[in-house]
Amino acid sequence: MPELPEVETMRRGILDAVGSRVVDAAKIRCSRKPIEITPAQASFRRRVRGAMVAELARAGKRVVIWLDTDDAIVIEPRMTGLVLVVDPPTSEHLRWRLQLADGPIDEILYWDRRGLGNVRLFSREEYDSRFGLEKIGPDALEITADEFRERLGGSRREIKPALLDQRAVAGIGNLYASEILHVARIHPQRKCSAMTRQQWQSLVAATHSVLAEAIRYEGSTLGDGTYRNALNQAGGYQNMHRVYNRAEQLCPRCSAKIKRLVQTQRSTFFCAKCQTIARGPAGG
DNA sequence: CCCCAGTCCTGCGGGC
DNA sequence: TGCCCGCAGGACTGGG
Numbered sequence: 001m002p003e004l005p006e007v008e009t010m011r012r013g014i015l016d017a018v019g020s021r022v023v024d025a026a027k028i029r030c031s032r033k034p035i036e037i038t039p040a041q042a043s044f045r046r047r048v049r050g051a052m053v054a055e056l057a058r059a060g061k062r063v064v065i066w067l068d069t070d071d072a073i074v075i076e077p078r079m080t081g082l083v084l085v086v087d088p089p090t091s092e093h094l095r096w097r098l099q100l101a102d103g104p105i106d107e108i109l110y111w112d113r114r115g116l117g118n119v120r121l122f123s124r125e126e127y128d129s130r131f132g133l134e135k136i137g138p139d140a141l142e143i144t145a146d147e148f149r150e151r152l153g154g155s156r157r158e159i160k161p162a163l164l165d166q167r168a169v170a171g172i173g174n175l176y177a178s179e180i181l182h183v184a185r186i187h188p189q190r191k192c193s194a195m196t197r198q199q200w201q202s203l204v205a206a207t208h209s210v211l212a213e214a215i216r217y218e219g220s221t222l223g224d225g226t227y228r229n230a231l232n233q234a235g236g237y238q239n240m241h242r243v244y245n246r247a248e249q250l251c252p253r254c255s256a257k258i259k260r261l262v263q264t265q266r267s268t269f270f271c272a273k274c275q276t277i278a279r280g281p282a283g284g
Numbered sequence: 285c286c287c288c289a290g291t292c293c294t295g296c297g298g299g300c
Numbered sequence: 301t302g303c304c305c306g307c308a309g310g311a312c313t314g315g316g
Contacts, residue, residue, distance in 0.1 A: 001309065033293085061310070078310035080294080093294090114293045116310065157287070165287095166311080174309055224296075224308080264288065266309065 002077045004140055004171030005214035005237065006227050007061045010083040013230025014063075014108055015056050017085045022101040023048045023067065035095050036118035044121055047071055048098070059131045060139070060170030065098070065108075070124045073098065074131075075110055081117035084109040085230045095119070113226065140171035141211055145197075145204040152192045159195065159203075160188035161264045172207070175220060175244050178269045180206045182243045182253075187277040188261070188268045213240065220244075243269040 002010070026048050028034065028041050037044065051067040058064060063083055065073040075083055088094050088111035096110040096119050110119055122130065129135075138147050151168045152159075162168060163177040172180065181188050184206035186199055195203070214220065219235035221227045222245070228234060242252050246269060247260035256273035 003310090035293095076311080078293095079308075081310090112293095113295075114310095116293055118311095155286085161288090164309090222308090226295095265290090267307095 001079060001173065001175060001220070001222065002081065002227060003061060003173035003176050004058075004211055005176070005217075006219035006235065007058055007063060007077065007171075008215050009218045009229050009235065010077070011056055011058050011063050014083060014085055017103075017105045017230070018053050018056060018065075018100065018108065019103065021053045021103050023051045023053065024099040024101045025049060026073075026096070026098050028096055033115060035112060035115045036120070037096055038118075038120045047121060048073065053100075058139075060136050060166055061173065062131070064127075064131075072122050072124065072127045074120050074122060074127070076118050076120070077112065078114075078116040078118075080114040080226050081110065081112040082226075082228055082232075083230060084111055084228070084232060086232050089113075089228070089232065136166045136170040137168045138170065140169050140207050143169050143204060143207065145200045148204055149195075149197070149200045153195065153200070155192040157192055158189045158263060159186060159192055160268050161266070162192050164264075164266070169207075171211070174266050175241075176210060176214065178244045179214075179242055180210045182251075182270060182275060183210055185275055187272075187275045188263065188270050190277050213237070243271060245269065 026044050028037055048067060051069045053065060054068045055066040057066060063075040085105045085108060088109055093111050093113045094109060095112050098108040100107060137151060152162050155162055160177050160181060163172045184202040186203060214237040217235060217237035217240060218229050219227060220237040221234035222238060243258050246258045249258050251258055251271035254274045256271055258269055259272055261268050
């Protein structure tokens with residue numbers, strides 16, 4: 001479930017600890033079925049050893065460690081991956097570690113219970129071809145209303161599944177899609193092509209405010225407790241959720257009952273009273 | 285081209 | 301009590 005706010009929290013969590021540091025080694029450490037780590041250990045280690053960490057970035061839901069060799073270590077946590085600078089929740093799901101030569105922390109750890117995530121090393125050229133604007137859309141924190149409309153306005157899809165399309169906009173996942181649409185007062189089944197300019201404006205404003213607020217709270221840690229920040233601490237935004245996982249509870253804005261529906265095999269939560277299909281944003 | 289169902293994986297909780 | 305099944309949803313693949 002790590003989405004933009006959780007991945008951004010991971011990035012910030014290792015930022016101070018890492019700084020400009022020399023990489024000592026990259027090691028696979030896995031007692032279970034190995035996750036995807038490319039290239040293989042020997043080659044990976046040869047390419048990163050002795051390199052300096054130049055920049056810590058984020059590409060949608062991926063943490064990117066740029067080295068001064070122009071290689072990028074890209075960590076993709078998918079469902080249950082964590083980037084840590086302290087002891088992980090369990091030792092058996094520790095998948096990979098990046099050892100650093102000096103400074104306050106020894107290593108950056110990658111832990112992943114389900115093992116759907118991956119750690120890959122790319123040259124700048126490979127990185128650009130995979131994560132350039134052609135492949136993943138503008139970052140959700142930066143996208144404008146015009147960009148939203150240009151990329152999705154011609155689509156016959158419903159807006160909620162469209163928000164999950166990383167080629168249209170990067171960083172939104174299933175949880176924040178429901179939260180964003182509730183704040184924007186847009187029904188999740190509204191067709192993209194039927195959205196008004198005012199609704200694209202509401203959508204971009206809600207996208208920015210929800211994600212920025214979630215980053216301030218260091219992301220959402222759900223009931224399974226899986227998501228943690230780099231210090232293995234829970235986030236706080238789950239206490240601020242308006243609709244996600246709150247079916248049958250009351251809408252915090254209008255007190256109607258929150259509903260759940262399934263779109264493209266994913267749960268969606270919304271308030272049918274203040275998120276309308278046929279009309280523009282209520283009260284707007 | 286556009287879009288969706290199926291796939292990977294583990295742990296948890298419901299039903300019997 | 302134990303087992304089985306469904307569900308959670310990241311990104312990718314195959315195919316209609």
